[in-house]
Amino acid sequence: MSTPPLPLPVFVALSAALTGVNAAQLNPPIDPIGIANQYLATLTANVSAATLSNLAQTFQSISNPNQAATVILADPVLGPVARSIMKVWLLGSWYNPATPTQAVNVVSAQAYKESLVWKIMQSHPMGYSMFTFGYWAEPPPPLNQFIQPAS
Amino acid sequence: MPTSAVPPASPVSPPARVYDVVIVGAGLAGSIIAYQLGLAGKKVLIVESGVAVPTSREAYMERFYTQLAKTPESPYPNNPNAPRATVLQLGGDGAWKNASQTYLDQSDSTLPFSSTYERRAGGTMWHWLGSSFRFLPNDFKVYSTYKQECDWPISYEDLGLPPPGRSSAYYDLAEREIGVSANTADQAYLGIQFTPGYEYPNPEIPLTLTDQFFEAVCNGKQTFEDLPVTVYPTPAGRNSRPYDGRRVCAGNTNCIPICPIQAKYDPTVTLNKALDTGNVDVIYQAVADKVLLDANNQNVVGIHYITYTMEEKRSASGTGVAVGKIYVIAAHAIETPKLLLNSKEQLPAGVANVSGQVGRNLMDHPLYLRWGLTPQPTWPYRGPLATAGIESLRDGSFRSDRAAFRVEFGNEGWNFAAFDPETTVLDYIEGTNNSGTNTGGPNGQPQRLFGAALISRLNQVFTCQFRFGFLVEQSPEDSNTVTLSDLTDDLGIPRPKINYNLSDYTKNGFVAAQALADQVFAAARVTSFSKPLAAMQQDPGYFQYQGQNFEYHGSGHIVGTCRMGFTKEDSVVDRNQRSWDHPNLYITGSTIFPTVATGNPSLTLAALAFWAADNIKQQLGS
Numbered sequence: 001m002s003t004p005p006l007p008l009p010v011f012v013a014l015s016a017a018l019t020g021v022n023a024a025q026l027n028p029p030i031d032p033i034g035i036a037n038q039y040l041a042t043l044t045a046n047v048s049a050a051t052l053s054n055l056a057q058t059f060q061s062i063s064n065p066n067q068a069a070t071v072i073l074a075d076p077v078l079g080p081v082a083r084s085i086m087k088v089w090l091l092g093s094w095y096n097p098a099t100p101t102q103a104v105n106v107v108s109a110q111a112y113k114e115s116l117v118w119k120i121m122q123s124h125p126m127g128y129s130m131f132t133f134g135y136w137a138e139p140p141p142p143l144n145q146f147i148q149p150a151s
Numbered sequence: 152m153p154t155s156a157v158p159p160a161s162p163v164s165p166p167a168r169v170y171d172v173v174i175v176g177a178g179l180a181g182s183i184i185a186y187q188l189g190l191a192g193k194k195v196l197i198v199e200s201g202v203a204v205p206t207s208r209e210a211y212m213e214r215f216y217t218q219l220a221k222t223p224e225s226p227y228p229n230n231p232n233a234p235r236a237t238v239l240q241l242g243g244d245g246a247w248k249n250a251s252q253t254y255l256d257q258s259d260s261t262l263p264f265s266s267t268y269e270r271r272a273g274g275t276m277w278h279w280l281g282s283s284f285r286f287l288p289n290d291f292k293v294y295s296t297y298k299q300e301c302d303w304p305i306s307y308e309d310l311g312l313p314p315p316g317r318s319s320a321y322y323d324l325a326e327r328e329i330g331v332s333a334n335t336a337d338q339a340y341l342g343i344q345f346t347p348g349y350e351y352p353n354p355e356i357p358l359t360l361t362d363q364f365f366e367a368v369c370n371g372k373q374t375f376e377d378l379p380v381t382v383y384p385t386p387a388g389r390n391s392r393p394y395d396g397r398r399v400c401a402g403n404t405n406c407i408p409i410c411p412i413q414a415k416y417d418p419t420v421t422l423n424k425a426l427d428t429g430n431v432d433v434i435y436q437a438v439a440d441k442v443l444l445d446a447n448n449q450n451v452v453g454i455h456y457i458t459y460t461m462e463e464k465r466s467a468s469g470t471g472v473a474v475g476k477i478y479v480i481a482a483h484a485i486e487t488p489k490l491l492l493n494s495k496e497q498l499p500a501g502v503a504n505v506s507g508q509v510g511r512n513l514m515d516h517p518l519y520l521r522w523g524l525t526p527q528p529t530w531p532y533r534g535p536l537a538t539a540g541i542e543s544l545r546d547g548s549f550r551s552d553r554a555a556f557r558v559e560f561g562n563e564g565w566n567f568a569a570f571d572p573e574t575t576v577l578d579y580i581e582g583t584n585n586s587g588t589n590t591g592g593p594n595g596q597p598q599r600l601f602g603a604a605l606i607s608r609l610n611q612v613f614t615c616q617f618r619f620g621f622l623v624e625q626s627p628e629d630s631n632t633v634t635l636s637d638l639t640d641d642l643g644i645p646r647p648k649i650n651y652n653l654s655d656y657t658k659n660g661f662v663a664a665q666a667l668a669d670q671v672f673a674a675a676r677v678t679s680f681s682k683p684l685a686a687m688q689q690d691p692g693y694f695q696y697q698g699q700n701f702e703y704h705g706s707g708h709i710v711g712t713c714r715m716g717f718t719k720e721d722s723v724v725d726r727n728q729r730s731w732d733h734p735n736l737y738i739t740g741s742t743i744f745p746t747v748a749t750g751n752p753s754l755t756l757a758a759l760a761f762w763a764a765d766n767i768k769q770q771l772g773s
Binding site for chain 1: 212213215216217218219221357358359360363391399400401402403404405409411528530531532533534535538562563564566572573576577580581583599601602603604605606609610613614
């Protein structure tokens with residue numbers, strides 16, 4: 001079996017650099033949902049293997065993830081792909097790199113519920129509250145209870 | 152009874168028996184009337200155009216989660232056999248006028264009618280907000296008090312205080328059925344009275360942090376046109392404690408389009424209770440298309456309907472006639488006049504239309520949105536969608552000159568106002584500025600962010616978002632109409648044609664709303680944001696007035712079109728909700744409201760349905 005052009009661990013490390021969210025939160029060691037796999041599958045279905053391979057190599061060639069993300073985002077081919085990766089993590093929706101402001105679809109119901117933007121706003125997905133009656137009358141827990149920053 | 156999630160292979164045959172009462176529509180009004188009559192031992196048949204209530208709402212939730220645009224209709228499948236308008240059909244750049252891509256034919260309308268409804272058991276209140284306001288005493292007599300609009304043939308006291316010999320008012324019954332959470336001390340304003348000793352069935356819902364922020368700014372500190380600007384908790388059709396077998400609200404911030412846990416009341420609750428009486432039958436997937444009259448055009452003798460077999464496919468399968476002693480049309484304010492006008496075999500103007508008023512005075516609360524950022528986080532996107540608002544300006548002498556409004560505080564950030572969270576997230580990833588907030592780059596240019604800086608900035612913007620909605624009382628206008636289009640639906644039934652506009656009286660309400668928003672925003676030191684003018688001008692609800700640019704949305708409050716009134720010349724039904732023309736025909740729901748008033752309509756609609764049930768019982772008994 002050949003190596004995938006963008007292996008999961010590389011995809012997760014790159015995602016952490018782009019979104020600022022810790023790799024362990026994006027892809028937990030014990031993961032009943034497997035959302036990282038869903039997003040990687042979406043990416044693989046929509047972006048050429050050559051581009052994904054280029055993305056992986058570029059990311060791995062620069063040891064500082066922050067610097068690597070900066071280089072990738074500035075690249076005319078890799079930048080739009082990286083921004084699609086950011087959007088899918090934050091919003092749960094797939095945006096084609098060629099049409100960057102037009103959502104194609106919600107990846108899945110799980111993707112909607114797992115999308116990071118709700119955590120960034122210290123809340124819950126609209127229509128999927130894990131809080132109890134009256135929570136809204138008090139401030140939420142601090143942001144670091146929702147988002148573990150990338151290391 | 153067919154109550155499973157899977158529609159029956161073919162709808163049940165028309166039951167052979169004659170019913171006491173035939174009701175068209177299994178929404179709020181139809182379900183309440185069926186339940187009350189069923190309790191009284193009357194035999195009832197409901198003819199419902201849509202599918203039955205699913206055994207679980209999970210399929211609707213899955214559909215909602217995976218829709219890109221979370222519109223009010225997003226959880227509910229399209230049904231070509233019983234179609235309805237959707238928000239997405241209201242395209243900008245005039246596309247809303249293109250009747251080939253919409254259900255409502257608005258090709259000749261001046262402005263778009265933007266509110267939508269559902270055709271399924273439970274009705275449009277699958278996606279109601281839950282706000283359960285009583286109308287004000289003056290809402291029933293705007294003409295006699297202010298020489299504007301018209302009076303209702305009933306008063307606040309008729310609904311708000313017990314009828315002679317009774318212990319409960321119709322509003323009390325409606326609040327108990329819905330399970331309203333509120334407290335009477337906080338709701339007794341602008342003349343509202345309660346039955347002595349009455350208390351709402353459930354305790355008040357706590358205010359959100361956004362509500363608390365504006366309450367501190369307004370209450371006791373702000374006046375507008377010499378009236379106090381006061382924030383009140385919103386009476387809510389959602390559970391603050393377990394009630395009627397349903398759960399407590401978990402603050403899903405999703406009342407519209409669907410409460411995932413049914414902590415918010417919807418009419419499927421009452422419909423189930425109606426079925427449990429053993430006296431109520433429903434024929435689902437049966438689209439009423441004609442009201443049949445006797446040879447003298449006096450009594451109704453049947454409801455003709457067309458059946459179909461599959462919800463999501465064109466699948467007409469037959470016809471039938473439902474027969475009873477008394478008939479009730481409760482098909483909401485667009486399908487009801489459509490049905491009456493389409494029943495023109497014997498009366499060319501349609502059934503119940505000697506007055507010529509069927510289909511006239513279509514109204515809504517055209518909704519003016521304003522939004523901004525609070526100086527410190529108020530953490531929106533939490534709690535029910537709306538928990539408080541400014542109610543003190545619903546009445547006053549200004550009503551001689553301009554429309555009144557209430558102000559709803561949204562708890563969903565800029566979700567409704569600016570299509571967030573998508574818009575703001577895209578702005579900071581793509582370096583655009585559609586939200587108006589992305590001006591932190593050199594010379595105010597938009598930034599492109601990633602990593603920790605992206606999270607930090609998004610957290611800052613999202614936790615400070617708020618939105619006001621001004622529900623402006625639209626005046627009744629003869630020329631705002633529902634008529635029959637030349638175009639037909641898949642069953643061959645004429646589609647509704649809409650003519651709609653806003654009067655200057657109504658638009659004057661927008662001008663005042665804008666002034667109030669500016670005043671409160673300044674006092675609260677919040678930053679106001681708005682849509683760029685070029686974008687606003689492409690939107691369907693854009694209009695200019697007195698040199699200013701405005702945009703309105705629909706509130707989903709579809710009202711008017713079969714008004715109740717004082718004489719058979721001025722109205723479709725009398726104060727008992729009975730047709731002036733046909734003694735065994737009742738018409739109910741918000742279609743009979745003579746004015747849209749200053750509160751969300753559902754509670755008053757429910758109270759009227761309880762009253763109609765009493766009137767029908769009385770007529771059957773005699």
